[in-house]
Amino acid sequence: MRSGGRALVSFEGGCRIEGLELLKNWDVWKQLLQGTLVTVELTVSLLAVGLVLGVLVALGQVYGPRPLAILCFGYERFFRAMPIVVLLVVVNYGLVFVANTYQWDWLRWPPFAVAVLVFGLHSSAYQSQIFRGAILAIKPGQLLAARALGMTRLQTMRYIVLPQALRLAIPGWSNEYSGVLKDTSFVFAIGVTELFRQGWQIAQRTREFFLIFITVALIYLMLTYLGTGLLELVERVWGVPGLAGQRREEHGRVV
Amino acid sequence: MAVSSEIVLRVEDLHKRYGNEEVLKGVSFTVRQGEALAIIGPSGTGKSTLLRCINRLTEPDRGRIFLEETEITSAHIDINKIRQQIGFVFQDFNLFAHLTALDNVRLGLMKVKGLSKREATERAMHELARVGLAEKAHAYPAQLSGGQQQRVSIARALAMDPKVMLFDEPTSALDPELIGEVLQVMQELAEEGMTMIVVTHEMGFARSVCDEVIFMEKGVIVEQGPPEQVFLNPQQPRTRQFLSKISELYGGVR
Numbered sequence: 001m002r003s004g005g006r007a008l009v010s011f012e013g014g015c016r017i018e019g020l021e022l023l024k025n026w027d028v029w030k031q032l033l034q035g036t037l038v039t040v041e042l043t044v045s046l047l048a049v050g051l052v053l054g055v056l057v058a059l060g061q062v063y064g065p066r067p068l069a070i071l072c073f074g075y076e077r078f079f080r081a082m083p084i085v086v087l088l089v090v091v092n093y094g095l096v097f098v099a100n101t102y103q104w105d106w107l108r109w110p111p112f113a114v115a116v117l118v119f120g121l122h123s124s125a126y127q128s129q130i131f132r133g134a135i136l137a138i139k140p141g142q143l144l145a146a147r148a149l150g151m152t153r154l155q156t157m158r159y160i161v162l163p164q165a166l167r168l169a170i171p172g173w174s175n176e177y178s179g180v181l182k183d184t185s186f187v188f189a190i191g192v193t194e195l196f197r198q199g200w201q202i203a204q205r206t207r208e209f210f211l212i213f214i215t216v217a218l219i220y221l222m223l224t225y226l227g228t229g230l231l232e233l234v235e236r237v238w239g240v241p242g243l244a245g246q247r248r249e250e251h252g253r254v255v
Numbered sequence: 256m257a258v259s260s261e262i263v264l265r266v267e268d269l270h271k272r273y274g275n276e277e278v279l280k281g282v283s284f285t286v287r288q289g290e291a292l293a294i295i296g297p298s299g300t301g302k303s304t305l306l307r308c309i310n311r312l313t314e315p316d317r318g319r320i321f322l323e324e325t326e327i328t329s330a331h332i333d334i335n336k337i338r339q340q341i342g343f344v345f346q347d348f349n350l351f352a353h354l355t356a357l358d359n360v361r362l363g364l365m366k367v368k369g370l371s372k373r374e375a376t377e378r379a380m381h382e383l384a385r386v387g388l389a390e391k392a393h394a395y396p397a398q399l400s401g402g403q404q405q406r407v408s409i410a411r412a413l414a415m416d417p418k419v420m421l422f423d424e425p426t427s428a429l430d431p432e433l434i435g436e437v438l439q440v441m442q443e444l445a446e447e448g449m450t451m452i453v454v455t456h457e458m459g460f461a462r463s464v465c466d467e468v469i470f471m472e473k474g475v476i477v478e479q480g481p482p483e484q485v486f487l488n489p490q491q492p493r494t495r496q497f498l499s500k501i502s503e504l505y506g507g508v509r
Contacts, residue, residue, distance in 0.1 A: 141349035144312055145408070149363035149415060150339035159366060164353045242397020243352045 022208055023215070035198030036219055042115055042184045042194060043227075047177060049120025054127025058165075059157060061128065062135050072128070079125035084118070085186045091118050092190040115187045123180055130176060134168035135161055167238060174231040178224045195219060258466055259288040262323075263419050263450045264309070269318035271304055278304045279315070280474040286419065286452060291445040293461035293482070294454045296471035297497065302454040303346075305471070306421045309452070310334075310341040322418060339367055342412030342420040347428050348404040350396040356383060356407045357392040360414050368415065382410035386440050402433030406440055413444075420444065422453040438464075458501055462486050470494045 022028055060072035079087075092114050099107035109117075138161060146156040185196035193201075199216035203209045264286040271279040278301040286292050294302050307313035309320060311327065311334050320328045327337045350359050360379035364370045370378065383389050386406035396404055405425055412420060422441065426434040438457060442464050445451060455461055461468055461482060468485040470478040470493075478485060478494045489495045 139349070139352075141345060141347055142351055145343070145345060145349035145351070145411075148310060148312060148338055148341075148343035149411070150335045150337075150367045151363070152335055155366055159362060160351055167353065240353045240397075241395045243395075 022206060022211065028202055028206075028212075031198045031202055032195065032215065032219065035193065035195035036223070038112075038192065038194040039181070039184050039196075040223065042112065042119070042187065042192070043177070043181050043223075045116045046119035046123055046180060046184075049116060050123030050127045050176075050180075053120065053124035055131050055162070055165075057124060057128035058131035058135055059161075061132055063153070063157065076125045076128050079122050082122065084122050084183055085189050087122060088115065088118050088186060088190050111187070111190045111192045114190060115184075115192050119180065119184065119187075123176065126176055126179075127173065130169050130172035131165055133172065134165040137168050138164050164243060167235070167240065167243060170231055170235040170238075174228050177227050177231065181223055181227065182220060258290045261288040262286070263288050263290075264452075265321040266305075266309070267319045267321075269305065269308055269320070270316045271301070271308060271313065272316055278474055279308070279318075281318070282471075282474070282476055283318075284469060284476065284479065286450060288450055289448040290450055290467060291465040292452045292467045292469065293465040294452065294469045294471055295456070295458065295461055295497075296469075296477075300472045301474045302471055303423050306343075306423050306452065306454055309421060310338050310343055312343070335367075339363075339415050340418045342415060342417035344405070344408055344412055344420065344422045344425050346424040348396070348401070348408045350404050350408055350411075352396055355393050355395055356388060356399065356410075359396070359407055360411045363411065363415055378414055379410070382414045383407070385413065386410045387436075400433060401429045402436045405429065405437045409437075409440055409444075418450065420449055420451040422451065422455070424454050424456065426455070426457055456501075458486070458498075470497065472497070 057072045057076055060068050061076070062069075064072060092111065095107050095109060095114065098104060142160055142164075143156055146160045147153075151159070184194055187194060188197045188200075195216060199212050203212040206212070262285050266285070267283050269279050269282040270277070282301075282305060284292075294305070296302055304313055308315040315328065318328070319326055322337060322340060325332070325337070327334070350356075351362065354362065357376070357379055360382055361372075361375045364375035364378055365372060368375075380389060380392065383392055386409055388403060388406055388410065391399060391403060391407075394403075396407070399407065409425075425441070426437050429437065434457070438460050441451070441453070441460070445464050453461070453465065463482075465482055468480065468482050469476055470485060470489075470491070472493060478489060478491045480490075484490075485494065486498065489498060
């Protein structure tokens with residue numbers, strides 16, 4: 001192959017031009033954007049599932065009667081112990097197996113739905129610890145004050161605990177967002193074609209691995225930047241003096 | 256305002272134990288309509304536990320408590336209904352940190368009493384004005400001084416229109432120069448005829464504002480009587496000892 005310096009230069013040169021040309025190709029972008037859309041949909045859905053379950057698990061851990069609290073801790077430990085890829089494959093093929101064995105067609109889920117379920121459960125275990133920390137940061141005196149007004153336990157959680165815990169959880173939650181966003185690329189294991197998988201296919205076809213994956217990486221960077229930026233905005237707008245969102249300035253004045 | 260003969264609160268033989276330590280060893284007393292009762296005594300003698308037993312934030316082990324005719328220590332009672340009728344003011348204010356002063360006062364009215372937002376706002380503003388904080392309605396707790404926070408918490412309790420107000424060392428967490436504004440509000444309440452029980456180390460307040468004083472130590476009532484008697488002519492040696500210690504520290508009972 002290396003017949004001479006001239007040939008090598010022209011080969012690389014040709015490559016570079018072809019590579020940049022590739023980015024002017026609408027079909028490539030269409031494929032990447034389709035992948036991006038799947039990644040975003042998956043991330044948003046799994047975070048929503050994880051948020052609801054995570055809050056419930058955290059409440060169960062902190063306020064539940066002993067058996068429920070133990071159950072919630074067991075749930076959280078189990079899902080945090082499972083590698084996400086293993087969990088995806090086991091649940092996906094497990095569902096297929098059960099559906100085939102018992103002829104239960106309602107268990108034949110599209111891979112995307114399986115991905116949302118598995119990722120959602122996995123994320124809820126991590127999110128539960130973010131919320132548990134946030135709940136425990138609330139001074140218990142406020143709960144006494146709420147009960148003293150005649151609020152029920154549920155009202156106290158709804159009107160006192162949750163509004164504060166959710167605000168306090170935003171920085172940790174932003175971490176979870178940027179974490180799962182990138183982990184979603186594991187869903188290729190069950191045949192969901194998201195951003196990374198689309199990039200992989202384009203790269204296989206065009207042999208432009210470096211260029212394509214750099215582009216994919218930049219899209220992930222942008223998504224992370226946009227998402228965490230949005231959460232920072234929520235934190236500031238929804239913040240309350242002395243509680244959350246506006247502490248940066250207070251800390252900044254001291255050190 | 257005159258104290259009527261009608262009994263609002265009756266506590267009978269209250270006991271409470273934490274592990275091996277018996278915090279309340281049979282406490283009984285009554286509070287009449289419009290009476291301001293001070294409970295004084297050294298720290299760790301069960302005064303706060305006693306207050307918390309009255310609205311069952313702490314469950315007593317034994318004994319009975321009546322709010323007017325209702326036995327609130329009965330197992331069949333809906334305690335949330337009872338707590339609406341008993342205002343509670345905490346030592347460290349315990350305002351809801353995510354809500355403005357107005358929302359702190361309004362929350363119970365809307366969510367517990369079921370008032371509309373308009374009615375609740377009106378009522379809450381009235382109570383905030385009563386404690387002199389109408390212009391701070393939209394401030395968050397962190398933006399208020401300790402004294403202001405405590406006044407908001409008094410307004411929050413008053414808004415529920417309670418039959419009796421319980422104050423658990425309401426000025427102990429305050430800077431000396433902020434104590435006055437809180438005592439002022441409490442004095443006005445007493446003069447308006449609010450029935451109240453005040454656990455306090457403010458002997459001046461107990462003496463000049465309250466109608467009755469209980470000296471408590473080690474889980475029992477040592478001495479009880481009108482302030483002139485307890486402060487000027489205490490019958491029990493232990494009461495005398497405590498009061499002389501206090502006047503040594505604070506330069507005499509005013």
